[in-house]
Amino acid sequence: MNDDSRICVGAIGGAFGVHGEVRLKSFTSEPEAIADYAPLTSEDGSRSFDVQIVREIAQGFAVRLSGVRTKEDADALKGVQLYAPRARLPQLPDDEFYHADLIGLEVRDTGGALLGRVRAVQNNGADDLLEVTVPGSSATVLLPFTQAAVPTVDLTKGRIVADPPMGLFD
Known part of the structure; x- marks a missing residue:
């Protein structure tokens, strides 16, 4: 489990208009x-921002x-990810996870064999x-994060039990 006390909650896409507004992806x-989670900080914590939504x-x-x-000023922030303290964020239901908590977890199949580690969480x-990074290789595999393919996430033990589709890790 990632013990970082901050969670990435958004990213700046650059300027919107000419008056200093930015595009923000939440x-x-x-x-x-x-x-509601502001002030938000840059990844390195060097900048802090209050956030006022102008429009969707x-x-x-x-x-x-x-x-x-x-x-x-707005253009200079393009690509900056914004973080909020975990304590300011809501508690999640048992079947939901912050991406930061999944990164780095060991992935094993239902028989206990090591499949790899979670490198990133992507959304299609x-x-x-x-x-998932494959042990002994620079290759990665994209494992669907569904109940069928990932029946168990155990943050306490730092692992995921996966039942991947046939042939995915071959």
């Missing part, structure tokens, strides 16, 4: 709730961030996919 389950736009929100006044628009 990674929270209720996208507009991202403003395609694939996110136009927002005002404290300290960002010009289009140039329908279901999340676990990017």
